[in-house]
Amino acid sequence: MSRRERRAEARSRAKAGVAIPERGVFDKFLGLAGDFDTDVASGKVSALRQFLLLHGAVRSWLWLALAVEHDAGLSPFLLAVAAAVISAGFGLSLAPRLAYLGPRLALAGLALQLALTFPLTDNHFFVELLAVLLVTLVGRHPKCDETLVLRGLMWMTALILFHTGLQKVLYGHYVHGDFLAFMVGRGGRFADLFAFAIPADEIARLQSYNPILTDAGPYRVSEPVVTILSNAIYVLEMGLAVLLMWGRTRAVAACTSILLVSVIQLGAREVVFAMLFVNLLLPFLPGPWNRRLLPFFAVAYLWALGAAWGLFPGSELITPTML
Amino acid sequence: MKEAVVTFVLLWAGVWPLIHRGLVARYDLNPWKHSGWAMYSTPKPPIVVAVLKRVEKGHAVLDERTLPSAARDALDRFRTRRHAIGKFAEPRDAAQAILETSSDVGSLVVMVQTFHLDPTTARMTSVMDRYVYSRRDFR
Known part of the structure; x- marks a missing residue:
């Protein structure tokens, strides 16, 4: 059967509401993300598409606020253009017949932002970019591509979560808690976060080192809590990513991942990214949680915009990283 | 075509970070950038850049504050790029800007x-890279 014939068959099956059978290694691999009938996949992808574009729009206006406030060397005019384009994409995503065009328009805005910020672009932006690239694949004909896109999004999310743990292993700073000790030494929110586990004199010692001096250190503490916590982080990240891909453990792994990401990102004061990644994890749960929670996140984003422009408190929680 | 895009995204998310790890080790690419998903895996302290000018019996440190703003800006731009893309950024443009605006150098x-x-000693180590430029290089 040719590819055109397969796609025609897929469209007729979709119209009939029949699940599309998997073929080949690629489909089987993607299928590990779960079985979805086309209505379920369509609902999840549609809600996630609206969320992603809302996130992109808000993040873009926050970037503009940051660039103006900190004189980041980026053109405010071009940032505003990108924000307007992505916002228009979000607007399109709300109209059922035109929703498929929303991500395509937003992609143009994202490309402009990438061009403006590269090679300093923050990793959080790439997560958003890859997710929008995937939802762009949903075409005009409903219930044709949503299963492919949904599985792609779920695999992408699991891979990123897995790698955030694997990279910690590869760099070797988490076995003894050295990275956490280093960050405590830099002061600020990490020092506050670990004040319960590290004695004050140890914190003072870590903060006395100058990190741009050869041989500064040792950035290591003997408190078992720090070592246990440090190792637990990457074990959880990698372990949960694997468990997300197994049907029996998927829902529990998703809930645990959402909790883990929320705690870590709140501690890091990166609430905007926390909302993005939590929404990428919601499709792993049974039920239309992306759709159910969309109003809540919309309110949260309105608050974030207000806080960034000084209208509401809490601006220190929502500074989106840009460069 | 759509399957190809999905494959591309999954390769980017799943394979590129391993390549990125190698580039960090070899070329000092910033581990916190370029979608290597290695934020919070390792520190990335600021780099230190010093410019030395040739004097009669060796070299002397050039006080950046005495440089014209164009040269200082070029040096700052190099610092930023170097911090992001490591050894893929060389200070040639900054060196040219300094030589063009400092006739005594x-x-x-x-x-x-x-x-x-x-990761073994939990202490900071450093690596020094050296770039030599003369006016002949920019004729």
Whole structure:
């Protein structure tokens, strides 16, 4: 059967509401993300598409606020253009017949932002970019591509979560808690976060080192809590990513991942990214949680915009990283 | 075509970070950038850049504050790029800007010091890179 014939068959099956059978290694691999009938996949992808574009729009206006406030060397005019384009994409995503065009328009805005910020672009932006690239694949004909896109999004999310743990292993700073000790030494929110586990004199010692001096250190503490916590982080990240891909453990792994990401990102004061990644994890749960929670996140984003422009408190929680 | 895009995204998310890890080790690429998903995996302290000008009996440190703003800006731009893309950024443009605006400097050396946390000793180590430029290089 040719590819055109397969796609025609897929469209007729979709119209009939029949699940599309998997073929080949690629489909089987993607299928590990779960079985979805086309209505379920369509609902999840549609809600996630609206969320992603809302996130992109808000993040873009926050970037503009940051660039103006900190004189980041980026053109405010071009940032505003990108924000307007992505916002228009979000607007399109709300109209059922035109929703498929929303991500395509937003992609143009994202490309402009990438061009403006590269090679300093923050990793959080790439997560958003890859997710929008995937939802762009949903075409005009409903219930044709949503299963492919949904599985792609779920695999992408699991891979990123897995790698955030694997990279910690590869760099070797988490076995003894050295990275956490280093960050405590830099002061600020990490020092506050670990004040319960590290004695004050140890914190003072870590903060006395100058990190741009050869041989500064040792950035290591003997408190078992720090070592246990440090190792637990990457074990959880990698372990949960694997468990997300197994049907029996998927829902529990998703809930645990959402909790883990929320705690870590709140501690890091990166609430905007926390909302993005939590929404990428919601499709792993049974039920239309992306759709159910969309109003809540919309309110949260309105608050974030207000806080960034000084209208509401809490601006220190929502500074989106840009460069 | 759509399957190809999905494959591309999954390769980017799943395979590129391993390549990125190698580029960090070899070329000092910033581990916190370029979608290597290695934020919070390792520190990335600021780099130290010093410019030395040739004098009669060796080299002397050039006080950046005495440089014209165009040269200072070029040096800052190099620092930023170097911190992001490591050894893929060389200070040639900054060196040219300094030589063009400082008639008393015949040749100069740009020293770039980068710092890393050693996972064995938990102490900072550093690597020094040296770039030598003269007016002949820009004729």
